[in-house]
Amino acid sequence: MDTFKAMRLEDVNGQLVFGLQNITLNDLSQGDVIIKVLYSSLNYKDMLAIQPKGGVIRHYPMIPGIDLAGTVVSSKSDAFEIGQKVLVTGYEMGMSHTGGFSEYARVPKEWVVPLPQELSPEQAMVYGTAGLTAMLSIFALENAGLFEKKEARVLVTGASGGVGSIALALLKERGYSNVTALVRKDYQEALVSRLGAQQVIRPEDLFVKEKPLLLKEQYDFVLDTVGGDVASHLIPQLAYGGAISLCGNAGGIGLQTTVLPFILRGVNVLGIDSVNISHQDRLAAWAELAQYQMALDTLQTDTIGLEEVPKHLEMLKTGSHLGRTIVRLTD
Structure with a gap:
């Protein structure tokens, strides 16, 4: 372990340089x-992290990667044993604390989650932060009334991406039979249909030229991964007593609405945070994710090496990325 490989992001004379380097433990937080x-994964936040003014990295140099799964090689905490399989997602990892795009990582003990017995490290990263976010979104919608309504009209936005695709697979496995997927392009339709969407719509089916204060009640529950105008147009289309969960901002951080959907239809907006949730809630979500092997088997996944990370993050940036991309750190 004298030296090992990592994808490191540096500020060189005002220019961000992202590349493979040999580093030591002294370079880790x-x-x-x-x-x-053993494995990491690619997320939308990882793509933002390597952009100038992406709003993710706090200082340079930094090793991005908000997810990792592997084995403990050293621990100052009695809670973890040498050789134990663990995972880490969220917190400040890959932002102000060196992250998962490295053959070794060093993190606070409070961030570490024992790997559920049912999952391999690779499977844990097929889920990653995306799977954790999808599960938390479903929990929130179920607590808002979805659980008792297996035939409720559910819409998943950004349905071919990481969170959306996992959400579709999980909703199918949990018995929801009236799920619609929102996608942008033709080639995404086959994927979301295979994952469990009974209907597929496009943005042009969602947006209307006029902007009435309330629209026809189209959906009982919405799992939104996009934000921005998409979320703004969906809130007035929620049915009475419905709810929308918000977990992403790929479509923008603005939200334009009125109080009318809330005071006339009693709808609810549910914020989803997968970064700083309590350790107890994190354990519960991972325990639930571990029960859905069938969902894992249906997801579209690609496995790449560390040196291929920049290329695939660029695909995330341009919107040409489908499903989940796993980074294998071992030969």
Whole structure:
């Protein structure tokens, strides 16, 4: 472990340089647990992290990667044993704390989650932050009334992306039979249909030229991964007593609406955070995710090496990325 490989982001004379380097433990942030990283994964936030003014990285140099799964090689905490399989997602990892695009990572003990017995490290990263976010979104919608309504009209936006595709697979496995997927392009339709969408719509089916204060009640529940104008147009289309969960901002951070959907239809907006949730809630979500092997089998996944990360993050940026991309750190 004298030296090992990592994808490092540096500010060189005002220009961001992202590339493969040989580093040492001294280049890692401080923590109680050192993990040999077996797998990481790509997320929208990782793409933002390597952009100038992306709003993710706090200082340079930095190793991005908000997800990792691997084995403990050193621990100052009695809670973890050498050789134990673990995972880490969220917190400040890959932002102000060196992250998962590295053969080794060092993190605080409070961030570490024991790998559920039913999952391999690779499967855990097929889920990653995207799967955790999808599960938390479903939990929130179920608590808002979805659980008792298996035939409720459910819409998933950004349905071919990481969170959306996992959400479709999980909703199918949990018995929901009236799920619609919102996608942007023709080639995405086959994927979302295979994952469990009974109907597929496009943005032009959602947006209307005029902007009445309330629209026809189209959906009982919406799992939104996009934000911006998409979420703004969906809130007035929620049915009485419905709810929309918000977990992403690929479509923008603005939200334009009125109070009318809330005071005339009693709808609810549910904010989803997968970064700083409690350890207890994190454990519960991962325990639930581990029960859905069938969902894992239906997801579209690609596995790449560390050196291929920049190319695939660019695909995320341009919108040509489908499903989940897993980064394998071992040969």
